[in-house]
Structure formats: C-alpha cells, structure tokens
Amino acid sequence: MDFTFTDDERRFDTEVVAFLDSERDHPDAAVVFAPQREADAQLASTPEHKEFMRRLADKGWLGMSWPEEFGGDGHEGLYEYILNERLSQRGAPLIGKGVGMIGKTLIRHADEQLQKRFLPEIRxxxxxxxxxxxxxxxxSDLASLKLRATRVEGGWALNGQKRFSTSAHFAEWYWVAARTDPDAPKHKGITLFLIDMADPGLTVLEQKTMGDERTNEVFFDDVVVPDENVVGEVNSGWTYICEALDYERFTIYTVGALESKMARIMEWATTTERRGRRMSEDPQVRAGIVALATDLEVARMLTLRVIDEAARGGVPSNEASMCKLTLTRLHQKMADWMLEHLGPSGVLTHEDPDAIDDGFWEHSYRFTVLETIGGGSSEIQKNILSRRALGLPG
Ligand SMILES: Cc1cc2nc3c(=O)[nH]c(=O)nc-3n(C[C@H](O)[C@H](O)[C@H](O)COP(=O)(O)OP(=O)(O)OC[C@H]3O[C@@H](n4cnc5c(N)ncnc54)[C@H](O)[C@@H]3O)c2cc1C
Known part of the structure; x- marks a missing residue:
C-alpha cells in the first residue's frame, strides 16, 4: 500500500494552502476560521461561512470526485481528503454532507430529475x-424509526417527529427517512425523502447539547412530499442510509483537527513553566505527548486506508468505523490529558477572564463527547466491527 501523494496531489495541496493563506486577509476571516470553538467550525451556519463555501465552489473544489457527467472532474476522493484536512486544520467549515453524503447518494441512486435539480446547487x-x-x-436502532409516511395523491404525507436534526435551523433542504410500509420487516419499509425546509408543516425547535453545539427537534404535521422528491426506490431507503453513513464517517471526522490540537499541546508544553522548569522538560509530560503523537499517527494511517479504499471504488465500511472510533477517542484523550495537566484553571470556561487558552480545553472536553455519539456511537462502531470485520456471532 503506497500512501505517498503524487506530484499532482502535492500541487493541489500547495494550491489549497495558498488559497487558505490568502483568505486570512478576507474581512470575514475571523468568523470563518474559528478553531477556538469546535462546535461551530464544521458547518456553513452563518452568511460568512456560506460565502466562504461559495469561494471554494468558485475554485471548482466542491464535487471534484463526482463523475464528469455530474459536473465533477473525476478526481479521486484523495483530493477531497486533502481539501477537508486543510480546512479542518484552519477551523474552517468542511465540504460537508451535501457534497459527500447526499451528492454521492443522489449520484448512485436517485433519478435524473433529482440529480439535475440538486447536484448543480450542491456544487x-x-x-x-x-x-x-x-x-x-x-x-442506534435506526431501523426502528417511526416517522410515518402515508400515501396521498401525487405523493406522501409525513407525520411524526425527528430529533438531533443538526443544521435544520438554517438548511434549505431536509434529507429525511420515513416509514412507508409499517407491515414490512423494519429494514424494508423505509424510504428517503427530500423536503423543503420552508414547508409550513415543519416545526423546528432548538435542542441544546453539553458541547454547545445546537441541534434540533423537528415536528412533522401533514408535510406533503411530492413523488418526485422520493430518493431512489420506495422502501429501499435503508440501503442508501447505510451507505451514506459510511461516507459520513470519513468525510466529517478529519485528522487535521487533531493536528491543530497537537500543535496547541506542543505550544503549551514549550512555553509554560512550572516551578522554574518548562513543561516540555518534564519526563512525564514528554511521555504523555509522545503517546498522543503516536496515536495521531495511527489515526492518520487509518484515515488514509479509508481514502485508499474509497479511491479504489469501494465503500470503506470497516475502515470508516475504525477511523471514527480512533479519531473521536483521540480527541477525547487529548482533552482529558490537557485538563489533567492544566490544573484547576483548566476548567474555567471561555467567559472567564482567567480561563487558559480562552477555555479551549474545557470546551473541548465537553464537545468531544458529542463526536462519540453523532454518526453512530462508539459502541455501535464496535458492534459493526465485531460482526463485519471480525465475524463474531450475534
Ligand atoms: C451533536 C449531535 C449531532 C447529531 N446530528 C444528527 C443529525 O444531524 N441527524 C440525525 O439524524 N441524528 C443526529 N444525531 C443523533 C445520533 O446519530 C444519535 O444520537 C446516535 O445514533 C445515538 O442514538 P441515541 O441518542 O438515540 O442513543 P441510544 O441509541 O438510545 O443509545 C444510548 C446509549 O446506549 C448505547 N447503545 C445503544 N444500542 C447499543 C447496542 N446495541 N450495543 C451497545 N451499546 C448500545 C449507545 O452507544 C449509547 O451510549 C446527532 C447526535 C449528536 C450528539
């Protein structure tokens, strides 16, 4: 397995770095590049973030890995990986679920009219x-979902409730799984729909999380979705969801964010003194940093395995679960380790003038828990791996 970048990939990486450097002078830079507050960083949730995404689009960098007939340039997923890693190092929004999950699922499974309507807008x-x-x-037991879709003339009427719909308070479209056949086995009666978020039958309520990330509860009251907004085949939604979750696990969890945290840890260790000695001279601190750096290298290699599998045209299922498990655990380890070493002031929140590093590690400690739940919890990743990768019964 050769993980060395080709000349062209290295050229692309240099181009991305140069673009991001030039963006530092943009008037919106302070909003767009916000590594301090992890919760807001990944999503294009503000007008400034959206404008930044449009500038990325103008470079032709959204949907690069899509086939040419859908407006991509056939670049392998490695280019999106390079782009996402550089974005996450700077705390900028990632290319996200539109390009990664939804776009790729539409390309594989949707009919032509949905592809023509949505793919250009995503790009x-x-x-x-x-x-x-x-x-x-x-x-975790997603296949048991109950949001009910009943047949009406020309479409489906949806009634029920969703929870944890991140981005629902600013997104234009809603990618929804609903039960279209309650009598079929649970995996076989689910259909995917695309719903306009402006539908008056939708009510979006804020759901707060311990990591300060906003997510939402959404209530459906006779939301009528036309047949043309059904993604792929009716009752085949479960297959598409599983495939799209595998895409999510490797487009959202990046090594870049870990690298920038590692740089913070190094900065702290080399500039902080305790009892007349720099932290980096303390053997126990040095040993801890080396252990984290080693884990970081493992995370990087696992990520590359995922990209490699995807570049060969596969859906990197086991690799994606291993990767999610390892990356999210390492985010937690870094925050745990830093809070242990910062002492009592480490737990002051960023509102407190005495907070260390503007409360970054206190926030990270809370936020990194969320990552181990969203996109399928750590326990579920372990279940997947025990069955699919190790072939354990049960
Ligand atoms: C910040 C955040 C953003 C999210 N964004 C979205 C989103 O945009 N869209 C969306 O649809 N969902 C989203 N989610 C929801 C997320 O996918 C679910 O929270 C997750 O799948 C777990 O489901 P649950 O919360 O119902 O917990 P449960 O399924 O009730 O699990 C509770 C606990 O039991 C464990 N557990 C459950 N089953 C098993 C098992 N079989 N074996 C071992 N342990 C088990 C779990 O690991 C967990 O620790 C988000 C969640 C968070 C925290």
Whole structure:
C-alpha cells in the first residue's frame, strides 16, 4: 500500500494552502476560521461561512470526485481528503454532507430529475441540508424509526417527529427517512425523502447539547412530499442510509483537527513553566505527548486506508468505523490529558477572564463527547466491527 501523494496531489495541496493563506486577509476571516470553538467550525451556519463555501465552489473544489457527467472532474476522493484536512486544520467549515453524503447518494441512486435539480446547487454551495434520521426512540436502532409516511395523491404525507436534526435551523433542504410500509420487516419499509425546509408543516425547535453545539427537534404535521422528491426506490431507503453513513464517517471526522490540537499541546508544553522548569522538560509530560503523537499517527494511517479504499471504488465500511472510533477517542484523550495537566484553571470556561487558552480545553472536553455519539456511537462502531470485520456471532 503506497500512501505517498503524487506530484499532482502535492500541487493541489500547495494550491489549497495558498488559497487558505490568502483568505486570512478576507474581512470575514475571523468568523470563518474559528478553531477556538469546535462546535461551530464544521458547518456553513452563518452568511460568512456560506460565502466562504461559495469561494471554494468558485475554485471548482466542491464535487471534484463526482463523475464528469455530474459536473465533477473525476478526481479521486484523495483530493477531497486533502481539501477537508486543510480546512479542518484552519477551523474552517468542511465540504460537508451535501457534497459527500447526499451528492454521492443522489449520484448512485436517485433519478435524473433529482440529480439535475440538486447536484448543480450542491456544487455551487447554493444549498445546505439537514439530516433527519434519529427520533426520540430510534437512534442506534435506526431501523426502528417511526416517522410515518402515508400515501396521498401525487405523493406522501409525513407525520411524526425527528430529533438531533443538526443544521435544520438554517438548511434549505431536509434529507429525511420515513416509514412507508409499517407491515414490512423494519429494514424494508423505509424510504428517503427530500423536503423543503420552508414547508409550513415543519416545526423546528432548538435542542441544546453539553458541547454547545445546537441541534434540533423537528415536528412533522401533514408535510406533503411530492413523488418526485422520493430518493431512489420506495422502501429501499435503508440501503442508501447505510451507505451514506459510511461516507459520513470519513468525510466529517478529519485528522487535521487533531493536528491543530497537537500543535496547541506542543505550544503549551514549550512555553509554560512550572516551578522554574518548562513543561516540555518534564519526563512525564514528554511521555504523555509522545503517546498522543503516536496515536495521531495511527489515526492518520487509518484515515488514509479509508481514502485508499474509497479511491479504489469501494465503500470503506470497516475502515470508516475504525477511523471514527480512533479519531473521536483521540480527541477525547487529548482533552482529558490537557485538563489533567492544566490544573484547576483548566476548567474555567471561555467567559472567564482567567480561563487558559480562552477555555479551549474545557470546551473541548465537553464537545468531544458529542463526536462519540453523532454518526453512530462508539459502541455501535464496535458492534459493526465485531460482526463485519471480525465475524463474531450475534
Ligand atoms: C451533536 C449531535 C449531532 C447529531 N446530528 C444528527 C443529525 O444531524 N441527524 C440525525 O439524524 N441524528 C443526529 N444525531 C443523533 C445520533 O446519530 C444519535 O444520537 C446516535 O445514533 C445515538 O442514538 P441515541 O441518542 O438515540 O442513543 P441510544 O441509541 O438510545 O443509545 C444510548 C446509549 O446506549 C448505547 N447503545 C445503544 N444500542 C447499543 C447496542 N446495541 N450495543 C451497545 N451499546 C448500545 C449507545 O452507544 C449509547 O451510549 C446527532 C447526535 C449528536 C450528539
């Protein structure tokens, strides 16, 4: 397995770095590049973030890996990986679920009219999506979802509730899984719909999280979705969801964010003194940093395995689960380790003038818990791996 970048990939990387350097002078830079508050960084949630995504689109960098007939240039997923890693190093929004999950699922499974309507808008960063999978009683056991879609003339009427619909308070479109056949086995009666978020039958309520990230509860009251907004085949939604979740696990969790945290840890260790000695001279601190750096290298290699599998045309299922598990655990380890070493002031929040590093590690400690839940919890990743990768029964 050769993970060395080709000349062309290195050229692209240099071009991305130069673009991001030039963006530092943009009037919106302070909003767009916000590594300090992890919760807001990944999503194009503000007008400034959206404008930044449009500038990325103008460079032709959204949908690069899509086939040419859909406006991509056939670049391998490695180019998107390079771009996402550089974005996450700077705390900028990532290319996200539109290009990665929804775009790729539409390309594989949707009919031509949906592809023509949505793919160009995704490539130009004109629209954003919320994902409506989880419900109050269906999270890990997603196939048990109950949001009911009943047949009406020309479409489907949706009634029920979703939970944890991140981005639903600013997205234009809603990618929703609903039960279209309650009598079929649970995996076989689910259909995916694209719903206009402006539909008056939708009510979006804020759901706060311990990591300060806003997510949402969404209530459906006779939301009528026309047949042309059904994604792929009726009752085949479960297959598409599983495939799209594998895409999510490797487009959202990046090594770049870990690298920038590692740089912060190094900065702290080399500039902070305790009892007349720099932290970096303390053998126990040095040993801890080396252990984290080693884990970081493992995370990087796992990520490359995922990209490699995707570049060969596969859906990197086991690799994606291993990667999510490792990356999210390492985010937690870094925050745990830093809080242990910062002492009591480490837990002051960023509102407190005495907070260390503007409360970055205190916030990170809370935020990194969320990452181990969203996109399928750590326990679920382990279940997937025990069955699919190790072939354990049960
Ligand atoms: C910040 C954040 C953003 C999110 N964004 C979205 C989004 O945009 N769209 C969306 O649809 N969902 C989203 N989610 C929901 C997320 O996918 C679910 O929270 C997750 O799948 C877990 O489901 P649950 O919360 O219902 O917990 P449960 O499924 O009730 O699980 C509770 C606990 O039990 C464990 N558990 C459950 N089943 C098993 C098992 N079989 N074996 C071992 N342990 C098990 C879980 O690991 C967990 O620790 C988001 C969640 C968070 C935290």
């Amino acid at each position: 130009t960063a004109s629209i954003d999506f919320a994902l409506g999978y989880s419900e109050p009683d269906s999270g």
